[in-house]
Amino acid sequence: MTATAIDSAGSMAALGARIVVAGVASGVGKTTVATGLMAALRARGLAVANAKVGPDFIDPGYHALATGRPPRNLDPWLSGPDAIADLAGRAAHGADVLVVEGVMGMFDGADDGSPSSTADVAALIEAPVVLVVDVAAMSSSIAAVVRGFRDHDERLHLGGVICNRVGSERHEFLLREALEPLGVPVLGCMPRDDGLTWRDRHLGLVPVAERPDDVRRSLDRLSAMVAAHIDLDGVMQLARSAPGVPVGGPELPGAVGRCRIAVAAGAAFTFAYTDNLEAMAVAGAEVVPFDPLHDASLPVDVDAMFIGGGFPEVFGEQLAANEPLRADVNRRVGAGLATWAECGGLLWLAGELDGRRMVGAVPTTATLGRRLTLGYRTATTTVDSVVGRAGTTFRGHEFHYSTCAPTGDALWISSRQGSGGGFASPTLLASYVHHHAGGDPSLVEAFVAAAVRSRCPSSP
Numbered sequence: 001m002t003a004t005a006i007d008s009a010g011s012m013a014a015l016g017a018r019i020v021v022a023g024v025a026s027g028v029g030k031t032t033v034a035t036g037l038m039a040a041l042r043a044r045g046l047a048v049a050n051a052k053v054g055p056d057f058i059d060p061g062y063h064a065l066a067t068g069r070p071p072r073n074l075d076p077w078l079s080g081p082d083a084i085a086d087l088a089g090r091a092a093h094g095a096d097v098l099v100v101e102g103v104m105g106m107f108d109g110a111d112d113g114s115p116s117s118t119a120d121v122a123a124l125i126e127a128p129v130v131l132v133v134d135v136a137a138m139s140s141s142i143a144a145v146v147r148g149f150r151d152h153d154e155r156l157h158l159g160g161v162i163c164n165r166v167g168s169e170r171h172e173f174l175l176r177e178a179l180e181p182l183g184v185p186v187l188g189c190m191p192r193d194d195g196l197t198w199r200d201r202h203l204g205l206v207p208v209a210e211r212p213d214d215v216r217r218s219l220d221r222l223s224a225m226v227a228a229h230i231d232l233d234g235v236m237q238l239a240r241s242a243p244g245v246p247v248g249g250p251e252l253p254g255a256v257g258r259c260r261i262a263v264a265a266g267a268a269f270t271f272a273y274t275d276n277l278e279a280m281a282v283a284g285a286e287v288v289p290f291d292p293l294h295d296a297s298l299p300v301d302v303d304a305m306f307i308g309g310g311f312p313e314v315f316g317e318q319l320a321a322n323e324p325l326r327a328d329v330n331r332r333v334g335a336g337l338a339t340w341a342e343c344g345g346l347l348w349l350a351g352e353l354d355g356r357r358m359v360g361a362v363p364t365t366a367t368l369g370r371r372l373t374l375g376y377r378t379a380t381t382t383v384d385s386v387v388g389r390a391g392t393t394f395r396g397h398e399f400h401y402s403t404c405a406p407t408g409d410a411l412w413i414s415s416r417q418g419s420g421g422g423f424a425s426p427t428l429l430a431s432y433v434h435h436h437a438g439g440d441p442s443l444v445e446a447f448v449a450a451a452v453r454s455r456c457p458s459s460p
Contacts, residue, residue, distance in 0.1 A: 014244040015089050018098040019159070019235065020053075020122040020129045022106040024145060028134035029164045031059050032222065033190060033230075034101035039066040039223035040232060041097060049095035051088060053121045054103030055376075055397040055434065057271040057309065061208040063101065066219055070274040074100060076124065077109070077116040077376050078395050079439030084124040087275065087438050089247030097239045100127065106149060110376050119153050126245050128159035128238050130187060136165040139174040146184055159238040160187040162230060167192055187238070188230030207270040207311070250275070250438055253283040253445035257452035262302040264310075266291030268319065269344060271309030271434070276444060279437045280306075283448040292348060296324040304338035304386075304451030305329070307345025309434060313354060313368045313402065320356040333361040333428065338386050338450040341430035343400055346422075349430050350404065362423045362430050364404040374399050378414040379433050385410065385424035386450040387435075387443040394443055396433035404432075427454060 021037065023030035042048045050063035051072040060071030072091040076084050092098035102118030103109075106129070109117035115124070122129050131149055135142055142163070150158040161179060166172050166189045176186050208215050226232075261280055263272060269292060277287050288299040293315060298305065312319055319326075333339050333349070339361075347353050349362040358366075380393045387394070410424030411431050422431025427450065437444045 015085060015092060015098070015125060015247050016242075016244065017096060017236070017239040018088070018092065018100065018125065018127045018242050019239045020100045020102055020118060020127045021132060022102040022118045022122070022129050023132050024105055024134065024149065026104040026108070028132070029190070030132045031062065031101060033132045033162055033164060033226070034099060035059075035062045035066050035219065036222040036226035037230065037235065038063055038099050039219055040226040040230070041099070041236070042067055043223050043227065044232065046096040046236075047094060049092040049098040051091045051098065051100045052103070053100060053118045054116070055399070055436065056103065057273075058207055059101060061270060062215065062219075065208050065212070065215060066223075069095070072274055073436060073438075074121050074125075075116065075436060075438075076120055077114050078397065078436040081115045081120070081124055083250055083439040084121060085245055086247050086250040088125045090250055090275075097236065100125075106131070107152065116376075119156055123153075123155040127242050128157045130160045130162055130235070130238070131158060132162045132164050134165055135163045135171070135175055136167065136192060139171060140178045142175055143178040143182060146179060147182055150182070150184060158184055159241070160185045160234065162187050163189040165192040166190060185234060185238075187234050188226075190225065190229050193225070207267070210267045210311075251441055253279055253441040253448070256283045256445055256448045258284050259286070259303040259448060259451040259454075260288050260299070260301055261285045261304045261306055261448070261451055262288050262290050262298050264292055264305075264307040264345065264348075265289040266293050268293050268312050268315040269308055269310035269348075271342070271344060272306070273436050273438075275436060275438045279441045279444040280448055283441075283445055285448050285451060292325060293318050293322065296322070297328040298325075298332060302337075303454045304340075304447065305332070306447075307339070307341040307348060309343035309345065312344045312347045312358075316353050316356045319348060319353075319358065326357070326359045329359045330361050333359070336427045336454060338447065338454040339428045339430070340386055340447055342434045343398070343432050346404065346430045346432060347402060364406055364408060364423065366402050366404050368402045370401065372399075372401055373432070375415055377433050379411045379422075379431070380414075381410060381424060381429075382412055382420075383410055383424050384426045385429040386427060386447050387429050388446045392443070392446075394435055394440060396435040398432045398434070400432055426450075
């Protein structure tokens with residue numbers, strides 16, 4: 001895990017070649033095609049940048065492996081629409097092409113109607129769209145599907161179609177024949193191949209960090225399949241047809257002071273936004289990764305700790321067995337180490353997780369259930385915390401199956417039904433809410449300031 005300080009001068013003067021890979025619906029191979037496209041273009045010698053529409057952490061991990069660049073997110077609900085072009089410029093800096101994977105179906109987004117969909121992002125960065133259609137159960141009907149997506153939103157340029165899960169050469173012929181009158185180029189036809197289906201789990205794909213060698217091997221195969229069945233020259237021609245969009249530097253925090261922030265990493269904690277880590281670095285922090293599965297103590301001379309999300313429930317036994325680290329973290333948090341924990345981080349700091357002892361720094365017990373809590377949130381702190389004074393309001397999202405008892409009341413969380421949640425003190429914030437700093441660096445600035453004030457003693 002690295003964090004690179006990027007100032008406003010590090011952004012591109014104009015957003016160049018780019019495409020958005022959209023799906024008709026969620027879960028029909030869009031991620032597979034988009035990631036394979038990134039890998040295949042890179043194999044051609046191109047510098048390929050990557051981004052994901054929406055708040056997801058897992059898909060961008062696959063993108064990062066395919067491109068060799070940090071994972072990026074473009075989420076207008078979290079960051080605000082005005083920040084999206086600048087964030088895309090940061091993602092694309094130094095690359096030949098930016099490939100953006102959409103979220104869900106092309107027009108699906110937040111319940112409140114705010115800009116948040118794949119279509120919204122494509123319009124904000126003026127990128128042509130490649131539509132991935134699962135054709136396993138259709139032939140001529142594809143014309144109606146593509147025509148509807150092409151004509152539904154006049155802001156968009158539907159520049160091509162990729163047919164996914166094609167059954168035979170005859171099937172491909174029928175698909176191409178049906179689409180020819182529309183004048184929308186068919187950029188490729190990916191054959192049906194169950195071997196290209198990546199493992200799923202309760203929150204989606206398994207993070208790359210858990211099985212990197214397996215993912216790398218499947219990615220090599222996928223790259224070769226995409227190169228054989230998708231017109232990469234046509235994709236690049238479409239990407240280069242995008243108009244130049246001026247971009248500046250996304251808003252970044254001011255320099256606060258020098259400090260060291262321990263950031264949870266490894267297989268159990270893979271959910272941390274690159275833009276947040278970079279914002280910490282710009283504010284003056286040195287980001288120091290540590291692995292809660294294996295390290296016996298926090299890194300030496302750290303002044304704060306950030307624990308993002310992940311799957312601590314999958315690694316509960318190993319986390320519980322690491323008694324030296326649990327004791328060290330409990331002591332350090334209790335002594336005033338500035339600490340920010342999101343979702344999985346909250347579970348690790350709890351007293352127990354599914355009956356296994358965790359750190360015990362937060363007075364709650366976590367249990368994995370079967371009911372999904374999912375959605376965008378507006379949160380307001382009810383007490384002073386490491387992200388600001390009481391009354392600090394920020395945007396975020398939740399995505400979890402677990403529950404905590406008690407729930408805490410450090411945040412007032414607005415969604416369809418307002419509710420309390422989370423735990424806080426002047427040196428702590430631990431809640432289910434994930435925050436993206438791309439449009440509002442003030443929380444990161446406050447956290448780094450808390451780290452500078454913290455100067456918690458090192459472990460023995």
